[in-house]
Amino acid sequence: MKRKCLSIILVMLVIVFTSQLLWATGKQEKKEVSKEGHPSTWIANRHIKGRIFLENDGELLPKDQVNNPVAQKIKEMTGITLTWRSTGYPNGLEELTMALASGDIPDVIVSYLDHSGRPEFPVLLKAAREGMFADIRPYLEKTKILSKYITDPNFASKDTRENIMLRKDFNGAIYFVHMNLLRSGIKDSERIHWRFGPWIREDIAKALNIGPKDIKTQDDLYNVLLRIKKGNFKDANGKAVYPLGPRLWGGYWISTVVRNYDFGNGTRFDVDSSGKVKYLLETDYAWKQVKFYRKLLEEGLIHPEYFTMDEVRCKENTLNGSFGVIPWSMARKLEYKVYNYIPFEMINYKGEQVVYEKEKPADKVWAISAKAKNPEEIVKFADFLASKEGKALWYYGLKGVDYTIKDGKYLFTPKWLEFTKTHPEQVKDVIPTFWGALLGSTWLNHKKDFGELWVGLNSDKEDNKLLLYDMNYGNPKFKYWKGTPAPSYLSKIPDVEFKLKPVLDEYRDIMAKAVYAKSDEEAKKILSDYLENLKKSGLDDFKKLLQDQYDKDPDSIAFYIDGTY
Amino acid sequence: MNRRLKKSIRIFYRFRILYLMLLPCIVWFIIFNYVPMVGLIVAFKEFKYNMGILRSPWVGLYYFKEFFNYYNTPHLILNTFFVGFLKIVLFFPLPVIFALMLNEVGIRLFKKFAQTISYLPYFLSWVVVSAFVFRVLAPNDGLLNQIIGKLGGNSEIFYMMEKKYFYQIMFLSYLWKNLGWSSIIYLAAISGINPELYEAAEVDGANNFWKVIHVTIPGIRSTIGIIFILSLGDILKTGFEQNFLFRTPGNMDAADILDTYVIRTGLMRGQFGYATAIGMLQGIVGLIFIIIANKLARMYTEVSLW
Numbered sequence: 001m002k003r004k005c006l007s008i009i010l011v012m013l014v015i016v017f018t019s020q021l022l023w024a025t026g027k028q029e030k031k032e033v034s035k036e037g038h039p040s041t042w043i044a045n046r047h048i049k050g051r052i053f054l055e056n057d058g059e060l061l062p063k064d065q066v067n068n069p070v071a072q073k074i075k076e077m078t079g080i081t082l083t084w085r086s087t088g089y090p091n092g093l094e095e096l097t098m099a100l101a102s103g104d105i106p107d108v109i110v111s112y113l114d115h116s117g118r119p120e121f122p123v124l125l126k127a128a129r130e131g132m133f134a135d136i137r138p139y140l141e142k143t144k145i146l147s148k149y150i151t152d153p154n155f156a157s158k159d160t161r162e163n164i165m166l167r168k169d170f171n172g173a174i175y176f177v178h179m180n181l182l183r184s185g186i187k188d189s190e191r192i193h194w195r196f197g198p199w200i201r202e203d204i205a206k207a208l209n210i211g212p213k214d215i216k217t218q219d220d221l222y223n224v225l226l227r228i229k230k231g232n233f234k235d236a237n238g239k240a241v242y243p244l245g246p247r248l249w250g251g252y253w254i255s256t257v258v259r260n261y262d263f264g265n266g267t268r269f270d271v272d273s274s275g276k277v278k279y280l281l282e283t284d285y286a287w288k289q290v291k292f293y294r295k296l297l298e299e300g301l302i303h304p305e306y307f308t309m310d311e312v313r314c315k316e317n318t319l320n321g322s323f324g325v326i327p328w329s330m331a332r333k334l335e336y337k338v339y340n341y342i343p344f345e346m347i348n349y350k351g352e353q354v355v356y357e358k359e360k361p362a363d364k365v366w367a368i369s370a371k372a373k374n375p376e377e378i379v380k381f382a383d384f385l386a387s388k389e390g391k392a393l394w395y396y397g398l399k400g401v402d403y404t405i406k407d408g409k410y411l412f413t414p415k416w417l418e419f420t421k422t423h424p425e426q427v428k429d430v431i432p433t434f435w436g437a438l439l440g441s442t443w444l445n446h447k448k449d450f451g452e453l454w455v456g457l458n459s460d461k462e463d464n465k466l467l468l469y470d471m472n473y474g475n476p477k478f479k480y481w482k483g484t485p486a487p488s489y490l491s492k493i494p495d496v497e498f499k500l501k502p503v504l505d506e507y508r509d510i511m512a513k514a515v516y517a518k519s520d521e522e523a524k525k526i527l528s529d530y531l532e533n534l535k536k537s538g539l540d541d542f543k544k545l546l547q548d549q550y551d552k553d554p555d556s557i558a559f560y561i562d563g564t565y
Numbered sequence: 566m567n568r569r570l571k572k573s574i575r576i577f578y579r580f581r582i583l584y585l586m587l588l589p590c591i592v593w594f595i596i597f598n599y600v601p602m603v604g605l606i607v608a609f610k611e612f613k614y615n616m617g618i619l620r621s622p623w624v625g626l627y628y629f630k631e632f633f634n635y636y637n638t639p640h641l642i643l644n645t646f647f648v649g650f651l652k653i654v655l656f657f658p659l660p661v662i663f664a665l666m667l668n669e670v671g672i673r674l675f676k677k678f679a680q681t682i683s684y685l686p687y688f689l690s691w692v693v694v695s696a697f698v699f700r701v702l703a704p705n706d707g708l709l710n711q712i713i714g715k716l717g718g719n720s721e722i723f724y725m726m727e728k729k730y731f732y733q734i735m736f737l738s739y740l741w742k743n744l745g746w747s748s749i750i751y752l753a754a755i756s757g758i759n760p761e762l763y764e765a766a767e768v769d770g771a772n773n774f775w776k777v778i779h780v781t782i783p784g785i786r787s788t789i790g791i792i793f794i795l796s797l798g799d800i801l802k803t804g805f806e807q808n809f810l811f812r813t814p815g816n817m818d819a820a821d822i823l824d825t826y827v828i829r830t831g832l833m834r835g836q837f838g839y840a841t842a843i844g845m846l847q848g849i850v851g852l853i854f855i856i857i858a859n860k861l862a863r864m865y866t867e868v869s870l871w
Contacts, residue, residue: 097835100614123835131615304704304723308813310696370615498631498839502830512814516726536636 041384044377045079049106052438053096058086060434070393070432080381084438093120100127107372110438113178113365116163117487125491128175133367135173139379145386145443146177146379154184157360159484180363183445190447192454193357193478195470197328198256199341204233204324212474216347218260218292225301228324235322242303244296245323250311253508256327258289259346266561268507269486269546277547279539281531285349290523293515307512342473356562359480366439385440388449394436395455402431409451412459483558486546493545496538503537608842628842645822649800651736657793663744664751665777683745695810698738699725726815735811751785758784790868794858798851823847
């Protein structure tokens with residue numbers, strides 16, 4: 001009897017305990033769900049279709065954009081399924097132009113756009129003016145993060161505000177969201193300073209006893225290249241290295257190794273000592289650049305295919321350590337499995353030995369098709385992806401599974417770190433960073449949000465060591481540039497732009513052509529003929545516009561920017 | 566209904582199956598060749614994305630004027646004519662000669678083998694061919710330079726960077742890619758020649774060479790004539806891919822032609838009206854060439870298109 005009573009009491013206790021537990025759980029869930037039974041982050045049950053015009057970057061999308069764990073979690077939280085279409089077309093601008101002409105634009109598109117001087121912008125601007133994109137201003141205003149573009153004057157750069165998003169000729173409408181902007185008030189210690197080069201093979205620098213500040217002048221560089229040649233250094237295949245090789249992503253004309261002569265770096269326009277706007281070819285710096293390269297070519301110090309080598313071969317050769325010095329790359333640890341390259345800065349034509357950086361960097365842009373249904377939902381979804389909660393998902397995956405948080409620092413789990421080492425090619429399929437970043441990567445302050453400068457720095461210091469090493473190598477000075485890059489003003493005079501832009505775009509080919517000319521006279525003639533063609537196409541009209549703008553407000557134009565353009 | 570119409574309907578009904586077989590071809594031409602002609606009006610309009618072709622505003626001859634005012638236009642036209650000359654006039658007899666040679670090959674297995682090998686390059690894209698050409702002709706470590714180096718010559722020549730080698734490289738790679746495929750139509754025409762003509766020539770004492778001269782060539786003369794006249798229509802439209810991909814800063818003066826210019830301005834900068842205007846000029850020049858060639862052919866031979 002006693003045993004029976006005890007059993008009844010136990011059963012009763014279990015029932016009471018379970019019912020309390022269920023009630024409590026229900027109460028907690030009630031806090032997070034709306035009246036319709038959706039979580040508070042819910043937007044709509046919908047499929048957003050996007051298209052990216054980003055060339056081979058489409059390879060960074062996950063194989064399954066719908067059923068990966070992060071996309072599933074986001075679907076659960078917002079109701080949104082997001083899929084991006086990427087054709088892998090080798091020229092993003094060409095693809096964008098064709099897609100706009102044929103009207104093949106899904107709900108949302110993404111294009112490259114660092115600043116309004118990029119060649120994509122005239123095409124995007126024309127499309128916006130002609131009603132291809134939806135005015136998203138009313139929706140942006142209601143968002144938590146993206147509304148900062150409108151309300152926070154310190155957030156976006158002047159170029160982003162006045163030329164891209166809040167243009168006067170848009171009459172209050174907003175058609176684009178400029179991406180990858182740093183949060184306003186971000187401290188210097190909270191941002192990554194990318195190094196673009198030139199780079200020298202670390203073991204060669206050590207063997208030749210070259211310090212990070214030793215290569216200052218063109219003569220210094222020439223002597224280093226000469227020593228590399230004489231040093232009989234070998235690559236991974238036992239072949240002699242070329243002292244100077246092309247940039248990592250395929251050879252073309254780049255000014256990083258002719259730094260002493262880089263008048264108007266990145267724009268080719270600058271003001272001379274008397275305050276007069278000039279084009280690079282109107283100064284003797286253009287010839288000096290060409291002459292330096294010609295000397296290297298004559299003496300076998302430069303790879304003969306420096307200006308033309310395709311990307312595949314450039315990467316293969318760089319990985320094999322076939323070049324002593326390369327002019328431009330980004331510090332990416334995976335790129336340098338065989339040989340490490342270390343950065344150095346030469347003195348620029350102004351006499352500074354600094355790394356130029358955009359004060360408010362930006363990269364990529366998205367726009368919503370005018371035909372997209374309920375654009376507000378897309379804006380809300382982008383805002384969710386740009387929130388800390390959204391960013392955590394596409395940067396770090398699922399909490400407890402892929403990462404944990406300790407003292408405000410996000411740490412990947414050992415299981416995930418192991419997975420990244422054993423299945424590096426599948427990382428994007430589980431944590432689709434690129435997929436989420438396309439709409440969500442803005443208002444960035446990684447250090448503040450996640451307790452580290454870059455994803456994974458706290459979790460795997462060894463693996464990320466090179467990034468910090470590159471960033472700080474030689475204790476470089478960073479100098480910010482601001483204002484609108486000079487070429488952006490060309491769109492203000494469309495008739496001149498029509499004629500002048502194609503000729504300005506020939507610059508890199510013309511300079512390379514002059515390098516390969518049979519004689520100095522022929523090379524000089526190539527440059528002078530080019531200048532004449534520029535003048536015939538309206539160079540002076542454009543210079544006048546720049547001069548007027550500069551005289552009115554010198555800070556509104558950026559002539560000297562980083563040389564990656 | 567008059568008698569003539571009745572007769573036409575009767576003939577049409579009698580050959581109805583043949584007409585039915587022709588139908589897909591006619592539909593194809595209408596869809597892909599005639600309907601797009603409407604798009605030519607873009608050459609006179611400022612194309613706007615939201616208005617499409619028909620509703621965009623007219624700009625008259627603006628794009629044509631701009632094209633003729635462009636400093637590089639004469640150079641582009643001359644280059645295009647020269648490339649057209651190489652690809653059409655100079656290339657033209659070679660597939661005919663190749664087909665005649667193949668026809669004379671007695672060993673059936675070798676003939677099939679040679680045909681297959683010669684057709685294959687046609688199926689490679691110009692992207693692949695250009696990568697191959699760049700590798701073979703690379704300075705120092707390219708195959709050609711290595712051979713020259715082994716033979717004691719200068720192995721440092723960067724062929725793709727020198728204007729003087731561009732046309733040779735362009736023509737030879739074009740020949741390698743298209744020779745076999747272009748010869749098919751002549752082989753088909755040769756197979757249609759009545760064998761009795763060869764027997765008659767043999768009875769008259771003709772050897773293989775004279776049979777080719779007096780039987781084969783006259784037998785395919787009309788095919789040769791018509792293909793030549795038609796190909797002249799493309800004298801200013803030689804295709805952009807090869808020149809676009811082979812272009813380097815060193816050879817750009819030779820490589821830039823109207824087709825590459827159209828791609829660079831039209832597609833890469835969104836100047837559709839401008840690109841269409843140039844394309845239209847190319848088409849008009851091609852049409853003029855066809856008309857002149859046809860007239861000359863009709864005056865001096867019995868071969869002509871109409």
